[in-house]
Amino acid sequence: MNGAHDMGGMDGFGKVEAEPNEPPFHQRWEGRVLAMARAMGYAGAWHIDDSRYAQETLPPPVYLAVSYYQRWALAMEKNLLARGLVTADEMAAGHALRPAKPLPRKLTADEVKAGLARSSFYRQQQGPARFKPGDRVITRNIHPQGHTRLPRYVRGKPGVVELVHGCHAFPDSVASGRGDDPQWLYTVVFDSRTIWGDDADPTLRISIDAFEPYLEPA
Amino acid sequence: MADRDHDHQHEHGSELSDTELRVRALETILTEKGYVDPAALDAIVETYETRVGPRNGALVVAKAWNDPAFRQALLEDASKAVATLGHISKIGDHLVAVENTPQRHNMIVCTLCSCYPWEVLGLPPVWYKSAPYRSRAVKDPRGVLADFGVTLPKDTEIRVWDSTAETRFLVLPMRPAGTEGWSEERLADLVTRDSMIGTGLALKPGVGQ
DSSP: OOOTOOOOOOOSSOOOOOOOOOOOOHHHHHHHHHHHHHHHHHHHHHOOHHHHHHHSEEEEHHHHHHOOOHHHHHHHHHHHHTTTTTTTHHHHHOOSOOOOOOOSOOGGGGGGGTTTOOOBBBBBOSOSSSSTTTOOEEEEEOOSOOOOSSOOGGGEEEEEEEEEEEEOOHHHTTTTSSOOOEEEEEEEEEEHHHHTTTTSSSSSEEEEEEEGGGGOOO | OOGGGHHHHOOOOHHHHHHHHHHHHHHHHHHHHOOOOOOHHHHHHHHHIOOOOOOHHHHHHHHHHHHHHHHHHHOHHHHHHHHHSSSOOOOOOEEEEEOOSSSSSEEOOSSSSSOOOOHHHOOHHHHHSSSSHHHTTTTTTHHHHTTOOOOOOTTEEEEEEOOOOOOOEEEOOOOTTTTOOHHHHHHHHTOHHHHHTTTTTOTTTOOHH
């Protein structure tokens, strides 16, 4: 969807301001939010792209106004409510009022080290790769209402395939509840001028990782 | 904007406590429902506060500087190469290392969210997740580098990698001159987090250490 999250190329946000000696968390609650999100992901409550989509569907003024971990908390609340894992009256009460829904598993303290390992997104190939390194492609001009990982600034643009990363779970499908629908994944490189026009920095090249359905032969 | 929220919250204590109360309530509900174990949450927080950080990545870079065979293996398949080191467990399948050269400088961003190689760099800093960085890195990377006090030669190619899938990128910065014969531990002290994102360069010996 064309939400506030899709920020590539927007102007007006100002300078990048780095904080010296930044702590991992600025407030205790930030760590709790991250930990709850990781634990619920491990439990199989939802996929990572469901978390992303829940953030993307926040109204743009909210998305832009709240902090990073506030966004995580809002997204988690949305996903809990949408799946009936927690109900609105429980949220209001601040306590459980009815029995839990079963989840595939539960993260315990002694499993945390293994439980935080990054999962693999490789999936069984459904067919041969359509493109190879060096192929000229054009990104599709799509504007789905659902989740997609094709940013606006690179839609309808010509580029060149540089790397083939194998077959991966397809976020657009996963986040709409249609399963993994595995797709080939490619690094596609663009000349800055095809994206930002003649005034663009001529030394700049930009790449995205593009799932095969985002691409057409040029 | 988002990166200033913390200051904003300090100025308006009630907003902070609203969020804090809401998060506490959420943890209470999830615990009572049996979905999460508070001790596991403690262990997760502790992991990211004390065990996962950019030193992991710095040691990878230092080894690549000292060991040509490892450098080659890292550039060919970073997940596989890093997994052989042992100090980083469970790197996952999708790490890609990209090498800076005098001709080419690499910079990593996630314009859509906050994708970042946690296993080698720890949690991303606030600026990496902020609107100014996510919006400008792909359009004006030299301007972003200037915000970090970095100026590159005008003819250096800049390659910005937008992390739009589950692939994660680690920049292999250029080795500073004057470090011949240094141990990996000593070299790793020169490898800053920002140099592995591409918003900085490795430190020069004796500078900023």
